[in-house]
Amino acid sequence: MNTDLPQLCLIRCQTKIRGINLEDFEQVQSGKETENKTSEPANGQEVLYVGIDLGTYTIAICTNKGTKFVGYSAIAYEGEQFPQSVENENILFGKAALEQTDMEPKVPVKDFLMGNTGNQEPVKFLLQHCLKSAGIELDSGESYAIIGVPAGADITYKKSILGMARGMFTGAMVADEAFCIAYGSGRMENCLIVDIGASKLNICHINGNVPGDEDQIKISFAGENIDLELIDLIREKYEDAKITKHLARQWKEEFGYVGLSDVRCEVELPLETSSEESSITEELRLACESVVPDVVSGLTKMISDSQPDIRETLRNNIYVCGGCSKIKNVGNFIEGELKELGGGKVFLSEDPDFAVAQGARKLTERMPQEFWSQVNS
Numbered sequence: 493m494n495t496d497l498p499q500l501c502l503i504r505c506q507t508k509i510r511g512i513n514l515e516d517f518e519q520v521q522s523g524k525e526t527e528n529k530t531s532e533p534a535n536g537q538e539v540l541y542v543g544i545d546l547g548t549y550t551i552a553i554c555t556n557k558g559t560k561f562v563g564y565s566a567i568a569y570e571g572e573q574f575p576q577s578v579e580n581e582n583i584l585f586g587k588a589a590l591e592q593t594d595m596e597p598k599v600p601v602k603d604f605l606m607g608n609t610g611n612q613e614p615v616k617f618l619l620q621h622c623l624k625s626a627g628i629e630l631d632s633g634e635s636y637a638i639i640g641v642p643a644g645a646d647i648t649y650k651k652s653i654l655g656m657a658r659g660m661f662t663g664a665m666v667a668d669e670a671f672c673i674a675y676g677s678g679r680m681e682n683c684l685i686v687d688i689g690a691s692k693l694n695i696c697h698i699n700g701n702v703p704g705d706e707d708q709i710k711i712s713f714a715g716e717n718i719d720l721e722l723i724d725l726i727r728e729k730y731e732d733a734k735i736t737k738h739l740a741r742q743w744k745e746e747f748g749y750v751g752l753s754d755v756r757c758e759v760e761l762p763l764e765t766s767s768e769e770s771s772i773t774e775e776l777r778l779a780c781e782s783v784v785p786d787v788v789s790g791l792t793k794m795i796s797d798s799q800p801d802i803r804e805t806l807r808n809n810i811y812v813c814g815g816c817s818k819i820k821n822v823g824n825f826i827e828g829e830l831k832e833l834g835g836g837k838v839f840l841s842e843d844p845d846f847a848v849a850q851g852a853r854k855l856t857e858r859m860p861q862e863f864w865s866q867v868n869s
């Protein structure tokens with residue numbers, strides 16, 4: 493299937509469930525060009541198409557005008573109550589929120605995913621802040637957005653995100669993250685998408701359609717768990733080491749690797765009352781490798797659960813993305829681990845931060861205009 497041609501045309505099938513999820517839409521394999529022509533100026537204004545990946549660590553945004561933005565999904569403010577006015581300079585967003593040390597940064601997207609959708613303001617303002625930081629102006633014309641949602645996200649989460657987005661864009665909908673990745677990378681047939689993020693690892697079998705929950709495995713072991721593992725391993729060796737999650741994450745992001753034998757990682761290790769130059773080479777390798785068994789067992793399960801005639805194709809079409817796919821040598825290492833289990837070919841996303849957002853942007857652009865009209869009606 494050539495996904496450069498938007499053969500996958502999705503239309504609304506029921507008014508009452510409109511816009512909740514791609515799964516709620518009937519798929520029409522029209523096979524003919526349905527590229528949206530509405531990016532051409534209408535009333536002198538070019539239409540804006542936006543793809544958004546609302547992650548628990550990063551928020552990535554792409555538009556049809558070439559904007560690419562990624563920012564941290566964190567907010568920091570005094571107390572428990574979100575301040576009334578976002579102009580309040582005591583609210584910190586993104587990098588500023590993550591790097592300050594006076595307040596515990598909050599991750600509103602994670603709260604939302606856990607079902608705490610009562611207060612929508614933090615997610616809304618975080619998203620607005622990201623859009624503004626990306627230089628995206630929504631007041632000046634028509635804008636349509638697709639926002640990626642993780643596998644298994646409940647209906648309340650989807651409705652809350654959608655309600656929020658509908659207040660910002662002319663039209664909005666949510667779509668499965670793995671489907672966005674597959675669509676964006678042109679891997680719509682017999683592919684295993686592996687997304688290793690901060691709070692979850694998702695493995696999905698894409699087979700031409702929007703995946704259902706039965707096509708996906710979601711594991712709550714990902715980047716954050718690597719950070720915790722690293723802290724534990726270093727503490728086993730240096731009992732009085734004082735390492736924050738933030739520092740462990742920084743080391744992982746800068747030096748993280750798996751399998752290689754020639755890596756040396758020396759860091760300034762904070763101790764109770766001082767610090768010392770120490771090697772964390774081995775601890776870092778073990779911590780980063782700790783995510784791989786779940787990846788390999790998830791892939792193996794997906795392959796063995798599939799029809800025998802497509803297993804070979806599937807195992808040779810593994811696409812790895814998400815922030816942790818930037819761990820050095822991770823693709824080769826997974827391939828090595830798969831060797832004893834029948835082999836496999838791993839492809840790494842060239843732009844892992846934007847794998848979901850670019851796919852969502854591409855989908856947004858290629859939805860027929862009548863789709864958006866229906867969604868908005």
Ligand SMILES: Nc1ncnc2c1ncn2[C@@H]1O[C@H](COP(=O)(O)OP(=O)(O)OP(=O)(O)O)[C@@H](O)[C@H]1O
Pocket residue numbers: 546547548549550551565688689690691692693714715716741744745746748813814815816817818819820845
């Ligand atoms: N260069 C790097 N090396 C290793 N790990 C990295 C690197 N860059 C980012 N990461 C890690 O990737 C994870 C974040 O990945 P990503 O941005 O895909 O997450 P997310 O989509 O926000 O999270 P989730 O999908 O779980 O909600 C973090 O744990 C981060 O520390």
Ligand SMILES: [Mg+2]
Pocket residue numbers: 547548687689690814
């Ligand atoms: Mg993610």
